[in-house]
Amino acid sequence: MRSLQSRLGLSLSISITALFVLLGFLLSQVLRNTAEGVMETRLTHDAEALLGAIEFNAEGSVRFAYDHIGPIYHRPFSGHYYVVRIGGREFRSRSLWDEGLALPAALPVEGLRVEAVGPQNQRLLVIAHDYQKQNQRISIAVAEDLTALDADIRTFQRRYAAIAAGVLFVLLIAQMLLIRHGLKPLKRLRREIAELERGERQTLDERAPAEVAPLVSELNRLLHTLQQRLQRSRNSLGNLAHALKAPLTLIHQQAERPALDSHPDVRKELLARTGIIRDLIERELKRARVAGAAAPGHNLDLETETADLIVSLKAIYRNKNLAFRLDLPEGAVCPMDREDLMELLGNLLDNACKWARTTVALTVQPGDAWMFRVEDDGRGAPTEQLTRLTQRGTRLDEQTEGHGLGLSIVQDIVASYGGDIRFSRSSTLKGFCAEVMLPLGAQRVR
Amino acid sequence: MRLLIVEDDTVLSAHLKADLQRAGFAVDVSHDGEEGQFMGETEPYDVVVLDLGLPKRPGLDVLAHWRAHGNTVPVIVLTARDAWHERVAGFKAGADDYLGKPFHVEELIARINALTKRASGQAAGGLQQAGFTLDEERQRVVLADGSAFDLTGTEFRLLRYFMLHPDRVLSKSQLTEHVYEYDADKDSNVIEVYVNRLRQKLGKDIITTRRGQGYVFHADT
Numbered sequence: 001m002r003s004l005q006s007r008l009g010l011s012l013s014i015s016i017t018a019l020f021v022l023l024g025f026l027l028s029q030v031l032r033n034t035a036e037g038v039m040e041t042r043l044t045h046d047a048e049a050l051l052g053a054i055e056f057n058a059e060g061s062v063r064f065a066y067d068h069i070g071p072i073y074h075r076p077f078s079g080h081y082y083v084v085r086i087g088g089r090e091f092r093s094r095s096l097w098d099e100g101l102a103l104p105a106a107l108p109v110e111g112l113r114v115e116a117v118g119p120q121n122q123r124l125l126v127i128a129h130d131y132q133k134q135n136q137r138i139s140i141a142v143a144e145d146l147t148a149l150d151a152d153i154r155t156f157q158r159r160y161a162a163i164a165a166g167v168l169f170v171l172l173i174a175q176m177l178l179i180r181h182g183l184k185p186l187k188r189l190r191r192e193i194a195e196l197e198r199g200e201r202q203t204l205d206e207r208a209p210a211e212v213a214p215l216v217s218e219l220n221r222l223l224h225t226l227q228q229r230l231q232r233s234r235n236s237l238g239n240l241a242h243a244l245k246a247p248l249t250l251i252h253q254q255a256e257r258p259a260l261d262s263h264p265d266v267r268k269e270l271l272a273r274t275g276i277i278r279d280l281i282e283r284e285l286k287r288a289r290v291a292g293a294a295a296p297g298h299n300l301d302l303e304t305e306t307a308d309l310i311v312s313l314k315a316i317y318r319n320k321n322l323a324f325r326l327d328l329p330e331g332a333v334c335p336m337d338r339e340d341l342m343e344l345l346g347n348l349l350d351n352a353c354k355w356a357r358t359t360v361a362l363t364v365q366p367g368d369a370w371m372f373r374v375e376d377d378g379r380g381a382p383t384e385q386l387t388r389l390t391q392r393g394t395r396l397d398e399q400t401e402g403h404g405l406g407l408s409i410v411q412d413i414v415a416s417y418g419g420d421i422r423f424s425r426s427s428t429l430k431g432f433c434a435e436v437m438l439p440l441g442a443q444r445v446r
Numbered sequence: 447m448r449l450l451i452v453e454d455d456t457v458l459s460a461h462l463k464a465d466l467q468r469a470g471f472a473v474d475v476s477h478d479g480e481e482g483q484f485m486g487e488t489e490p491y492d493v494v495v496l497d498l499g500l501p502k503r504p505g506l507d508v509l510a511h512w513r514a515h516g517n518t519v520p521v522i523v524l525t526a527r528d529a530w531h532e533r534v535a536g537f538k539a540g541a542d543d544y545l546g547k548p549f550h551v552e553e554l555i556a557r558i559n560a561l562t563k564r565a566s567g568q569a570a571g572g573l574q575q576a577g578f579t580l581d582e583e584r585q586r587v588v589l590a591d592g593s594a595f596d597l598t599g600t601e602f603r604l605l606r607y608f609m610l611h612p613d614r615v616l617s618k619s620q621l622t623e624h625v626y627e628y629d630a631d632k633d634s635n636v637i638e639v640y641v642n643r644l645r646q647k648l649g650k651d652i653i654t655t656r657r658g659q660g661y662v663f664h665a666d667t
Binding site: 238241244245246249250251252253254257258278286289308309311312315318338339343345346347 | 458461462468525531533543544548560
């Protein structure tokens, strides 16, 4: 959909321009009507003067008292003309020279007002009327050249157009500024939404214009509800895990009691079953806890979170005295749910620590798709196992506790973010290499 | 070695206590955060096994409180809450190790042993001193010539404490505190009896008496 600004701008521009055009049209029309009205009055007066100048002598011949007629009618092609018809005879003004002026045989009672083409292609306004004088029917047509008026009106139109264009230009700029000013709160809202997506803020500013305020508060409410629901479901899942694991731990302890020393098969069976239940709890509950890409944005300081994780891993694998080689973008802010990031990197690094002899490497590259690569210098895995490992929940080594489990949780996180995971042999450390691509940037910042 | 378990599940903690006692630890149990915090502050424990989901006071708060007050007792967090962000929070609060439930008792014991050795500045692995090895799993002494003899529970705890703190003067009350549980009948004269028994088994010079001060275990006799 087109932006509000261009929408408003376009319709306002069109209406303002239309208004100016209409105004120009109306003004020239009024101007012409007024001028023609004046001209008509003058022509009527001239016709009446002409009528007064017509005299009939005794034998019925017609005589014009030329003194009573303006000299303008005598100058050839002066622009003022008349034709008088008395009983089939036509008298023309000298200004017509030898040209005629078409006059209909019978005039309507109310007279005639037409535009006609006169000598030298002059555009003429013709007024014609029938009169009675001394029982004679006299038709008088008086005409005046409209060219000068047309020229005046054209001049007016040109000036009007120039002034109107200037005013229009100023008005258009003014309305653009006004619209921009009026839409400023919306622009701010848009920026805030972008920040929300990048995880730089948690809620939108409620100080929005009345038109969008309900939208903003509804969005905030949804964000809040989403966050709360995620938190609540995470808490209840955590509690469920806790509640399930307590009796499970107890069964586990019972299985290890010396009383069962004489029944190693029972103990083995019990331990195997509790192990399966524990793995199921772990996998399903952790999968359910993944927030995924739908969660509102977060703003994670990658360096700090990673440093915390590594301190923890160093404590867990203290005896191995592992070296961690980190390649993190400086000051990077990761737009991802914190628990998800911790679970992702925790499991990948934990897996690497399990296998590593001396060194574990973590590389993170931000971008539209964030790349997380974890490598170790352990013995790695054969190629066919690497492909098999990409299948869900495949366990690479049943002996190493939780190896496949951790990676399968990683796979769940990757899937919920619509990302990709690849396993290969590390090119630098020669051990296992897990590479995760998450479309964090592309999804959140459009 | 004296150890504190802070765990609200009474059945689990009873089993755990029995298991750890069998492994040669003097074990006290607390069932809530407040009591656990108090005991950890007042008794000289060598290791604390701490659950996080505790009544009255959360385990992480207890741990953070100890650390804030300079209590450096080694702490193993034992919890069902083992998401990575929870583990990180545990280590940030000052945990030395983290073990998710359910767990193997052997793993817990191995981690406790590793932790106590690290806390006393010794290398990981079996305790080896003065020409003999302490087999912690079977609670017996293996001599250089391969012969071995068993130790009673108190003898084992005492010898282990000596071996973890070699060449240092250890007072009778200190030994009592680290060898006996909270509610045990702590007669410090009994320590003398056990020291003499260890001397009989390992040689007279292995532990010398400093009159009015205590005993010294000699690592290189």
